[in-house]
Structure formats: structure tokens, C-alpha cells
Amino acid sequence: xxxxxxxxxxxxxxxxxxxxxxxxxxxxxxxxxxxxxxxxxxxxxxxxxxxxxxxxxxxxxxxxxxxxxxxxxxxxxxxxxxxxxxxxxxxxxxxxxxxxxxxxxxxxxxxxxxxxxxxxxxxxxxxxxxxxxxxxxxxxxxxxxxxxxxxxxxxxxxxxxxxxxxxxxxxxxxxxxxxxxxxxxxxxxxxxxxxxxxxxxxxxxxxxxxxxxxxx
Numbered sequence: 001x002x003x004x005x006x007x008x009x010x011x012x013x014x015x016x017x018x019x020x021x022x023x024x025x026x027x028x029x030x031x032x033x034x035x036x037x038x039x040x041x042x043x044x045x046x047x048x049x050x051x052x053x054x055x056x057x058x059x060x061x062x063x064x065x066x067x068x069x070x071x072x073x074x075x076x077x078x079x080x081x082x083x084x085x086x087x088x089x090x091x092x093x094x095x096x097x098x099x100x101x102x103x104x105x106x107x108x109x110x111x112x113x114x115x116x117x118x119x120x121x122x123x124x125x126x127x128x129x130x131x132x133x134x135x136x137x138x139x140x141x142x143x144x145x146x147x148x149x150x151x152x153x154x155x156x157x158x159x160x161x162x163x164x165x166x167x168x169x170x171x172x173x174x175x176x177x178x179x180x181x182x183x184x185x186x187x188x189x190x191x192x193x194x195x196x197x198x199x200x201x202x203x204x205x206x207x208x209x210x211x212x213x214x215x216x
Contacts, residue, residue, distance in 0.1 A: 013099040014161035014214055017148045017174060018092075020106035020113060022167035023184055024120075026200070027083035030108040031063060037078050038066050053140060060128065060136050068134065076115045085184075087204035092120045094207045100214075103151055105144045105164075105174060110137075124151055145173035152177070163210050165203075180213060182206050 021029040028036075035044035040063075047059035067075060092102050103124040104117045110127030117125040126147045129137030152162050164171070164178035167185035175181040175195070183195045184206070198205055 012101045012155055012157060014163065014210070015101050015103060015148070015152055015155060015157050016095050016163045016165065016210060017103040017105045017144075017151070017178065018164075019144075019166040019168075019171050019174070020104060020108060020116060023165055023171075024085055024088045024092075024104070024116070024203070025082050026085045030079070030082065030106075030112045033078055033082050034075055034109075034112070035063070035066070036081075038070075040066050053138075057136075057138060060138065064130055064134055064136060067130070072111045072130075076111060079112055079115050082116075085203050087202040087207075089120065091203035091207040092122070094204070095210065096121065098211060100210070101151075101155060101157075103148065105147055107139045107141070107144065107170065110139075141170045141173045144171070145177050148174055148177040161214060165206055180210060182209070 018024050029048060032041060032044050032048065035041045043062070047062070050056050050059055095102050101124065102120070102122050103126075104113055104120070104122050105126045106113050108127055110125075110129045113125045113127030117123075126139060126144065128139040131137065148162065148164060152159070160179045162178040163180035163182065164175045165182040165184060166172075166175055167183065169189040172189065175183070181194050181196060183197050184199060184201050184203075186199045188195060188197055196209065
């Protein structure tokens with residue numbers, strides 16, 4: 001399991017925690033992008049329909065087996081084919097320029113999350129670990145929530161200055177750790193006055209809303 005965020009020496013204006021698949025990325029998921037060059041896309045598409053943790057853990061073990069003949073560096077080369085959400089890079093840059101700490105919080109593979117975090121100059125990220133031994137350090141929705149809570153605590157950022165952005169039911173626990181809860185999926189999992197629903201939005205709109213809310 002990834003370690004807790006390190007304490008920060010200087011205060012920040014707020015935290016914005018983004019999911020990856022379906023939020024900062026659109027179209028094919030990270031795992032689908034990785035599966036395609038391995039000739040496993042059809043199997044991966046079936047796995048994407050899994051919702052039970054036991055089934056997802058099985059799917060992750062299968063994926064680990066697919067990857068076993070490849071170096072991580074060779075796998076990450078394929079991530080450049082992933083499709084960024086509209087305005088993703090601009091959104092992150094704008095928030096960072098205003099002193100807001102951006103975190104990338106996902107259940108997908110940590111090596112991929114780390115690569116995307118590097119593309120966006122993001123220091124704090126979370127993902128499922130694939131160890132050289134083949135062991136898997138699973139990350140679930142509750143772990144995403146805990147990560148955001150710990151990051152806010154170590155950064156001394158109050159709940160009112162935490163935003164979270166997701167697109168699926170698996171993001172709900174993370175969203176509940178934030179005062180500003182943006183849902184960019186097409187359909188809300190349930191009706192809630194807490195959600196700011198911006199289906200498939202250009203993420204620059206998210207940055208604008210956050211900065212407006214925290215202007216004072």
C-alpha cells in the first residue's frame with residue numbers, strides 16, 4: 001500500500017484531488033490502453049464491467065500476468081496514446097499557478113498514475129502497486145478517500161478548501177472528503193445537492209468554479 005503523503009513545510013491555498021480514468025482522461029481506460037498492444041483488449045473490456053472487489057482483484061492478477069514479460073518502462077510507452085479530457089492540462093496548470101495543490105488519486109496501476117502525474121507536474125498521487133514479485137498492493141475507493149483526508153491533514157488544509165473531481169460510483173467516498181464535489185460522469189449515481197454535475201465537461205470549467213468559490 002502506498003505511504004501517506006509527506007507533511008508540507010509551507011501552507012497551500014487548497015487541494016484539488018482528481019480521479020484519472022473518465023476524469024482527467026476520457027475514452028479508453030489506462031488498462032485498456034495497456035491491454036491493446038498486448039492483444040488483450042477484448043478481455044480487458046470484459047474486466048472493465050466488473051464491480052465486486054473480488055472480481056476486480058482477479059482481473060488485476062490476470063493483468064499482472066500479461067505484463068510479466070514486459071519492463072514497466074516498455075509498458076508506460078503506450079500511455080502516450082491515452083486521450084486527455086478537454087482542458088485537463090490547462091485546468092491543472094491554472095490551479096497550480098494559484099497555489100492549489102493538485103493530487104492524482106486512482107485505483108489503476110501506480111506506475112501509470114506516476115507517469116501521468118509526471119506529465120502534469122503533480123507530486124501527490126495514489127494507485128494500485130504492482131511489485132516486481134508480482135504481488136499487488138490493491139487500492140479501492142475507500143483508500144482514495146483516506147489519501148485525500150491524509151493529504152488535507154498533513155497539508156493543514158481545512159475541509160472547506162478541499163475539492164474532489166470524479167466520474168463514477170467508485171469516486172463517491174473520495175468526493176465525500178471534499179467541500180466541493182465535482183462529478184463529470186454523464187449520469188449521477190444518485191441525486192445529491194452536494195454534487196456539482198458537469199457531465200463530460202471541459203476541465204477548465206472545474207478550475208474556474210474552484211477559483212470562484214475560493215476567491216475570498
